[in-house]
Amino acid sequence: MDQQTYNYEKIAKAIEFIVANAKEQPSLFDVAEEVNISQFHFQRVFSEWAGVSPKKFLQYITAGYLKEKIRESANLTELAELAGLSSQSRVYDHFTSIEAVTPQEFRSSGKGLAIRYGYHETPFGNCFLAVTERGICAMAFVDADSKEDQLIRLAKKWHYAEITADQEVTAPYIRRIFSADKKSLEKLPLLVQGTNFQLKVWEALLNIPNGAVTTYQQIANSIGHPGAVRAVGTAVGDNPVAYLIPCHRVIRKEGILGEYRWGSLRKKALIGWEAAHHNEE
Structure with a gap:
């Protein structure tokens, strides 16, 4: 290990x-x-x-602390803009950009696309990473039992792509993702498949600054669909790029962290780690 x-x-x-x-x-x-x-x-x-x-x-992971952070994040767009004024902030919207595949590319399930993947260690356990020339198309935290599941999931979504294991290609991405200083880096592009609604949700997630949390209702409000909380929850759960699209920062309104696609314990680790580093800075 x-x-x-x-x-x-x-x-x-x-x-x-x-x-x-x-x-x-x-x-x-x-x-x-x-x-x-x-x-x-x-x-x-x-x-x-x-x-x-x-x-x-x-x-940093108690309900009282998290409820206070929810109150602070009532307006995600304003919060992201304010955080962007701080030299200490690291807003992922400044570090990551999303590109959606075209409808034709979606229908062709990745035909003509070359995808390279690898498994790497991170501060939050091992992860699976898949990249194309146009950007990262998949990232997920894994354990010994789920490593193959992620590859199968990738192959189903990008059925006609040329998929090859190549850790030499993916390793530099991991170093960039977990670099201590993201301000000196160019944006990391993401290439994703998703509906217009999913893309709106994932883009809203990028507006949640490091060290902050929000709720499903606040995300729904921010994308102009206040009644679509359940659909927002589904879209958050379908996030194809862990960590970079920070779905772990969405919690329940009571200040309870709730479930996480890659484990509720890992969600505690992620939120506590980000809050600790943000506050210490």
């Missing part, structure tokens, strides 16, 4: 334990013992990953 993946699995297990025992406020020793590593080593690994202590990390 890669060291980064090993560390993430220990961290994820620690987050699960901390959340489950939040009322008892477990000590650093208790958490380290739960994940079966020394207290000193755990403190170093967790702090290097999150930038904060486990105790402070927990504050």
Whole structure:
């Protein structure tokens, strides 16, 4: 197992334990013992990953904190514009651009398109990444049981494309995606298949700044379909590019994180990690 993946699995297990025992406020020793590593080593690994202590990390995924963040994000467009004025902000709309396939390309299921894919370690476990000359067409977090599922899903969606494993092609994308300084990079283009409604939802997700969260209702309002909350939820769940299209930042209005296509525990890790890094900056 890669060291980064090993560390993430220990961290994820620690987050699960901390959340489950939040009322008892477990000590650093208790958490380290739960994940079966020394207290000193755990403190170093967790702090290097999150930038904060486990105790402070927990504050960023509590319902009270998240409800306050929801109130702050009532107007997504305004929030993104304000965040863009800050030199410390990293708004993915400034880092990622979406291109939709044409209706003809959609019908031809990728005919004439060359797709290269690979599996890579990230701060949130292993991921599957697929790219074309026009941009990233798929990204998903995976474990040992779901690695092949993502390839099968890709082959079904892009049925007539030439699909080849090539980690040398995909590795530079991973380095860019998880770079510490995205401001110095050109936009990462995405090439996606989706309905007009799905595209509106995915573009709205790009307006959620790093460290912020919103609700399904707020997304529905922002795209001009306030009554389509359930359809928004479906479109969020159909997001083809994990992390870059930040569907993990959409939570329930009660401040509850809810489910996530790539695991509810990973959603806690993502939101807490982003909030910790954003606030520390």
